[in-house]
Amino acid sequence: MKIKVRFFASYREIAGRPEEVFELREGATLSTLISKVRSVYPKLTKLTDDLIVSVNKRYAKEDVVLKEGDEVALLPPVSGG
């Protein structure tokens, strides 16, 4: 299945692109996807052990099971206001 991953703010600059589509087997969890993203973008790995992640625009835990078409985003620590 295809999962779109979006990178924001500093992560976008580190990744060098705003988004990328990853191919995963059916039933894969967010944790599997994050490992894959980390292996493609080793510079993101150095940032933090606990990446803040959303699935379909909601904060999500790593044990969430993904489905085709989900939009995942990697979120640096926020700094609004």
Place this chain on the structure above:
Amino acid sequence: MILVTEDDFSVDEVLRNVRNKRTGAVVTFVGVVREEDCGRKIRKMEMEAYKGMAEKELSDLRDKAMKKFGLEEVTIIHRVGSLSPGDNIVLIAVSSGHRKEAFDGAEYLIDELKKVVPLWKKEILEDGEVWVEGGH
């Protein structure tokens, strides 16, 4: 009202719309781009949002605050894009029957906004650029 926008806002207009017949107090908080941060001069500030998610999180926060403090109305407007020192960044306007709930509600909303809403600022300094990450 919840709004994430490139445009500046009119505090007067929001003040007119955030009250109702039960309102006895209105508190507004406006966040503004400083000229300096930790001794470094800021030339510009670029504000980025995860559109769609930012509005959802703001809307959840508004619902929580209204319940927690018994507020009448809440408006939150957050700007994105390229801002200059002195520009408005964020407006929080809260109305309630009495002042304490309005003050407490406004403070809760700006504190929580800074923790959970997917917004990021990048400071453009005279000698480089830096993403601000985490509470500030």
